[in-house]
Amino acid sequence: EIVLTQSPGTLSLSPGDRAALSCRASQSVSSAYLAWYQQKPGQAPRLLIYGASSRATGVPDRFSGTGSGTDFTLTISSLEPEDFAVYYCQRYGSSYTFGQGTKLEIK
Amino acid sequence: QVQLVQSGAEVKKPGSSVKVSCKPPGGTFSSYNINWVRQAPGQGLEWVGRFVPFLGIANFAEKFQGRVSITADKSTSTVYMELNSLRSEDTAVYYCARPSSLVTKYSLDVWGQGTTVTVSS
Numbered sequence: 001e002i003v004l005t006q007s008p009g010t011l012s013l014s015p016g017d018r019a020a021l022s023c024r025a026s027q028s029v030s031s032a033y034l035a036w037y038q039q040k041p042g043q044a045p046r047l048l049i050y051g052a053s054s055r056a057t058g059v060p061d062r063f064s065g066t067g068s069g070t071d072f073t074l075t076i077s078s079l080e081p082e083d084f085a086v087y088y089c090q091r092y093g094s095s096y097t098f099g100q101g102t103k104l105e106i107k
Numbered sequence: 108q109v110q111l112v113q114s115g116a117e118v119k120k121p122g123s124s125v126k127v128s129c130k131p132p133g134g135t136f137s138s139y140n141i142n143w144v145r146q147a148p149g150q151g152l153e154w155v156g157r158f159v160p161f162l163g164i165a166n167f168a169e170k171f172q173g174r175v176s177i178t179a180d181k182s183t184s185t186v187y188m189e190l191n192s193l194r195s196e197d198t199a200v201y202y203c204a205r206p207s208s209l210v211t212k213y214s215l216d217v218w219g220q221g222t223t224v225t226v227s228s
């Protein structure tokens with residue numbers, strides 16, 4: 001079973017900063033199968049990135065996804081106040097596997 | 108924006124069962140797999156299983172095998188997840204979710220509002 005490990009666990013930044021969130025897979029993952037989600041307290045997750053690098057409908061272009069093989073990154077170019085949330089990576093396969101999440105908090 | 112509608116919160120005793128429902132607001136049965144994902148308090152996301160409408164079958168995460176069933180009623184366009192032999196560790200918010208199109212078919216971009224299941228004696 002492929003395991004997704006996200007780092008850091010918590011990232012403390014200020015509005016306007018650039019954020020880079022890492023997702024590392026225990027085995028190579030097809031880019032087509034890699035997605036990123038944002039979740040705010042009390043809300044369902046929201047799809048941000050699918051296919052490792054494609055933005056979902058309505059997602060601002062400050063969000064970008066890169067990577068291949070075992071290393072993937074979600075980058076937020078300039079943090080807005082509404083971006084402080086928890087972020088999960090996810091791999092599709094015979095089951096869906098999620099990373100443990102990165103909490104992005106205001107410094 | 109919530110696009111799937113789930114049933115309301117449940118409080119259950121250990122050892123009992125819970126059945127949670129999920130349907131699209133428009134009532135149209137989707138051709139895309141309906142997945143169930145749960146989130147324990149303060150924890151991350153965990154996939155439970157999926158219903159495959161094309162085949163009329165369900166498959167599950169290994170840890171839930173034998174304890175969960177996922178079924179669908181085409182006449183009401185509703186998918187159900189039933190979890191048996193409940194224990195305190197099953198206390199969580201249960202979400203149903205599915206892809207919205209072939210473009211996003213490997214991800215989940217349509218979600219329900221979540222159903223809180225509390226297991227307590």
